[in-house]
Amino acid sequence: MLTAISLPRPVLDANATAGGRDLGDLPEWDLSDLYPSQDAPELKRDLDWLEDACSRFAQDYEGKLDTLDAAAFLEMVQRHEKIETVGGRLMSFAGLRYYQNTTDAERAKFLSDLQEKVTNYTTPLVFFSLELNRMADDRYESLFAANDELARYKPAFDRVRAMKPYQLSDELEHFLHDLGVVGDAWMKLFDETIAGLVFTIDGEEMSIESALNQLTEQDRAKREAAARELARVFTGNVRTFARVHNTQAKEKEILDRWRGMPSAQMARHLSNDVEPEVVQALRDAVVDAYPRLSHRYYELKRKWLGLDTMQVWDRNAPLPMETDRIVDWDEARETVMNAYSGFDPRMSEIAEPFFTKGWIDAGVKPGKAPGAFAHPTVTEVHPYVMLNYLGKPRDVMTLAHELGHGVHQVLAAGQGEMLASTPLTLAETASVFGEMLTFRRLLDHAKDKQERKVLLAGKVEDMINTVVRQIAFYDFECKLHEARRGGELTPDDINALWMSVQAESLGPAFEFMEGYETFWAYVPHFVHSPFYVYAYAFGDGLVNALYAVYEENPDGFQDKYFDMLKAGGSKHHKALLAPFGLDATDPTFWQKGLSMIEGFIDELEAMEE
CATH class of the missing domain: 1.10.1370.30 (Neurolysin; domain 3)
Incomplete structure (x- = not known):
C-alpha cells in the first residue's frame, strides 16, 4: 500500500561469509545525512511535520478522491509523496542505527517508539489506497490520460490497483495498519536472537558471521567443528525460531484467507509485479x-x-x-x-x-x-x-x-x-x-x-x-x-x-x-x-x-x-x-x-x- 511507512527491511544476505584480520581501515556509516543524532531538533521537526501533514491530508482528501480532476489529483499525489519521503527518512535513520547494534536496548527502544509514532500518524492515510481501488475503471483511466505529469505516476497506482480484488473493508484495513507494529516485533525478536547467539569454536567465542566463515576454511577439521557448533546452537534455540515461523506463517495465512489470496505466494508476486506463471x-x-x-x-x-x-x-x-x-x-x-x-x-x-x-x-x-x-x-x-x-x-x-x-x-x-x-x-x-x-x-x-x-x-x-x-x-x-x-x-x-x-x-x-x-x-x-x-x-x-x-x-x-x-x-x-x-x-x-x-x-x- 502507498501508505505503508515502516522500518527499513533489508533482506540480509544469508550467504555472506567473512573471515580474516589486518584488513586496513574499514569504513563506518555516517548517518548524519539523514539526521545528526537521535536527539536532533531536525528529527523532532520532521516528526511533528509528519503528524500534521497526515492529519491535513486526510481532512483535505478523505471521501473526495473520486471528485478530483487531474490537476487536483496530481497535487494530492505530490503531497503524499512528500509524506512518504519524510516518514521514510525517519524510519531509515532509526532502522539503520538499530542494524548497527541490534542488542543495544536504547537503539531498539528508539526504533520501536518511532515506529509506533509513525504508524499512528499515518493511520489516517489508509483511506487513500482504499478509495483509489473503489474508483471505476473508466474514471481511473481517464484521470491519468488527462495529465502527462500525473500519467508518469500511473505504474505505481497500477500496482495498488492490482490489490483491488483482495482489499478488505475500510475498518479492517485501518485495523491491519495499526496491527503492523506487532508483526514487526517478531522480526525484531528474530534479529536480536540471531545477533545475540554465541558460538564457541576451538575455545574462541564468536558471532554467527565469524562462525559461518569457518565453513570456508581450508582445514576440514575447522569446518566440521564450526558446522557442529552451529548445529548445537541452532538446536538449542530452535524452539524460539519455530515459534517465530509458526506465528508469522499463521498471521500470513489469516491475512491471505481474509483477502482471498489464491496462494501464500500471491502477495509476493503482486509486490514484485511478476506473473505467477513466470515464477x-x-x-x-x-x-x-x-x-x-x-x-x-x-x-x-x-x-x-x-x-x-x-x-x-x-x-x-x-x-x-x-x-x-x-x-x-x-x-x-x-x-x-x-x-x-x-x-x-x-x-x-x-x-x-x-x-x-x-x-x-x-x-x-x-x-x-x-x-x-x-x-x-x-x-x-x-x-x-x-x-x-x-x-x-x-x-x-x-x-x-x-x-x-x-x-x-x-x-x-x-x-x-x-x-x-x-x-x-x-x-x-x-x-x-x-x-x-x-x-x-x-x-x-x-x-x-x-x-x-x-x-x-x-x-x-x-x-x-x-x-x-x-x-x-x-x-x-x-x-x-x-x-x-x-x-x-x-x-x-x-x-x-x-x-x-x-x-x-x-x-x-x-x-x-x-x-x-x-x-x-x-x-x-x-x-x-x-x-x-x-x-x-x-x-x-x-x-x-x-x-x-x-x-x-x-x-x-x-x-x-x-x-x-x-x-x-x-x-x-x-x-x-x-x-x-x-x-x-x-x-x-x-x-x-x-x-x-x-x-x-x-x-x-x-x-x-
Missing part, C-alpha cells in the same frame, strides 16, 4: 536442471577434495589448490572499482562516494546484524551499504553485489519516492551484474590455468548458491506455509520440511550430519520477506541473459543498461527487457541463464581431461 516457469526450469548443475558440480568438487562423500561443511570449502589468502579492504575496493569502470566510467563514479562519504559500514562488530544489504533510504538522500567484511574472496563479491544495488538505487532516485523502488525480481539485476563484471575482470586477468579453475569454480558455487539454493529455499517456504495451514508445526516438522529439499537440490555427493536439519533457523529471508528468495534466481537468470547480449553486441549496451536502472519501478519487466531483445515470459528464457552455468561446469570438466 513457476523459473522454479520448474531450475529444479529440472538440478542434475545438470549442482549435482554435476558437487560430484566434481567431491573428487577435487578427495572425498568418498561430501558433508555439509564441504559445500563452501575452498579447493585444495586455492590459496588461503586474505583480501584487505583497499584491494577489494580496487578490484570492484576497476571492474565497474572497465564496464563504464559512469558506474565507478556513482560508486565512489560509498567509499569516501561514510555510505558503507564494513566491519564485523558485536550486535551488528549479520549478512549484507543495501538500503536506499529516501530519494533525496542516498543509499547505505552494510557488509560484514573480513577478507574472504567471496566477501569481495559481496561488496560488488551490494555496491551494484547502491548504484541502481542512486540511478533510480530520479524517479521520485513513489516510482524509484524496483520490484524485488529486478532489484537483484544490478547487484548480480556487478558480481558478473567483477568475476569477468578477475577471469580475464587470471595468471594461469589453476587460477582460472579456482575462479570458475568459485563463480559456479556462487551461482549455485544464488539459483539452486534459493529455489530450494523457495520450495521449503512453499511447503512450510502449506503445512502451517494444517496446524501448529513442531521444530521437528519444520526440520523435516527443510531436509526434504536439501538432498534433492544438492545431490547424491552429500551426506547430512545430525543437526543440519535446523539450519533453516538462521535464514533471515524467511522472516523478513516471505518468498523473497526466488528473486535471487530471477536476477541471476536475467543477468546471465543480459551478459550474453552484452558479449554478442556490446555497442550501445551501456546506455540501454543505465536506462533500465534509471527506470526504477516505473516499468514492467517486459518493457525493461524489450530493448535487449529479452522476454522473461518466454518459457525458454530461463534456459539461457542456466546454460551459462552449465557452460562453466563444462569448462571445469574439460580441465579434468
Whole structure:
C-alpha cells in the first residue's frame, strides 16, 4: 500500500561469509545525512511535520478522491509523496542505527517508539489506497490520460490497483495498519536472537558471521567443528525460531484467507509485479536442471577434495589448490572499482562516494546484524551499504553485489519516492551484474590455468548458491506455509520440511550430519520477506541473459543498461527487457541463464581431461 511507512527491511544476505584480520581501515556509516543524532531538533521537526501533514491530508482528501480532476489529483499525489519521503527518512535513520547494534536496548527502544509514532500518524492515510481501488475503471483511466505529469505516476497506482480484488473493508484495513507494529516485533525478536547467539569454536567465542566463515576454511577439521557448533546452537534455540515461523506463517495465512489470496505466494508476486506463471516457469526450469548443475558440480568438487562423500561443511570449502589468502579492504575496493569502470566510467563514479562519504559500514562488530544489504533510504538522500567484511574472496563479491544495488538505487532516485523502488525480481539485476563484471575482470586477468579453475569454480558455487539454493529455499517456504495451514508445526516438522529439499537440490555427493536439519533457523529471508528468495534466481537468470547480449553486441549496451536502472519501478519487466531483445515470459528464457552455468561446469570438466 502507498501508505505503508515502516522500518527499513533489508533482506540480509544469508550467504555472506567473512573471515580474516589486518584488513586496513574499514569504513563506518555516517548517518548524519539523514539526521545528526537521535536527539536532533531536525528529527523532532520532521516528526511533528509528519503528524500534521497526515492529519491535513486526510481532512483535505478523505471521501473526495473520486471528485478530483487531474490537476487536483496530481497535487494530492505530490503531497503524499512528500509524506512518504519524510516518514521514510525517519524510519531509515532509526532502522539503520538499530542494524548497527541490534542488542543495544536504547537503539531498539528508539526504533520501536518511532515506529509506533509513525504508524499512528499515518493511520489516517489508509483511506487513500482504499478509495483509489473503489474508483471505476473508466474514471481511473481517464484521470491519468488527462495529465502527462500525473500519467508518469500511473505504474505505481497500477500496482495498488492490482490489490483491488483482495482489499478488505475500510475498518479492517485501518485495523491491519495499526496491527503492523506487532508483526514487526517478531522480526525484531528474530534479529536480536540471531545477533545475540554465541558460538564457541576451538575455545574462541564468536558471532554467527565469524562462525559461518569457518565453513570456508581450508582445514576440514575447522569446518566440521564450526558446522557442529552451529548445529548445537541452532538446536538449542530452535524452539524460539519455530515459534517465530509458526506465528508469522499463521498471521500470513489469516491475512491471505481474509483477502482471498489464491496462494501464500500471491502477495509476493503482486509486490514484485511478476506473473505467477513466470515464477513457476523459473522454479520448474531450475529444479529440472538440478542434475545438470549442482549435482554435476558437487560430484566434481567431491573428487577435487578427495572425498568418498561430501558433508555439509564441504559445500563452501575452498579447493585444495586455492590459496588461503586474505583480501584487505583497499584491494577489494580496487578490484570492484576497476571492474565497474572497465564496464563504464559512469558506474565507478556513482560508486565512489560509498567509499569516501561514510555510505558503507564494513566491519564485523558485536550486535551488528549479520549478512549484507543495501538500503536506499529516501530519494533525496542516498543509499547505505552494510557488509560484514573480513577478507574472504567471496566477501569481495559481496561488496560488488551490494555496491551494484547502491548504484541502481542512486540511478533510480530520479524517479521520485513513489516510482524509484524496483520490484524485488529486478532489484537483484544490478547487484548480480556487478558480481558478473567483477568475476569477468578477475577471469580475464587470471595468471594461469589453476587460477582460472579456482575462479570458475568459485563463480559456479556462487551461482549455485544464488539459483539452486534459493529455489530450494523457495520450495521449503512453499511447503512450510502449506503445512502451517494444517496446524501448529513442531521444530521437528519444520526440520523435516527443510531436509526434504536439501538432498534433492544438492545431490547424491552429500551426506547430512545430525543437526543440519535446523539450519533453516538462521535464514533471515524467511522472516523478513516471505518468498523473497526466488528473486535471487530471477536476477541471476536475467543477468546471465543480459551478459550474453552484452558479449554478442556490446555497442550501445551501456546506455540501454543505465536506462533500465534509471527506470526504477516505473516499468514492467517486459518493457525493461524489450530493448535487449529479452522476454522473461518466454518459457525458454530461463534456459539461457542456466546454460551459462552449465557452460562453466563444462569448462571445469574439460580441465579434468
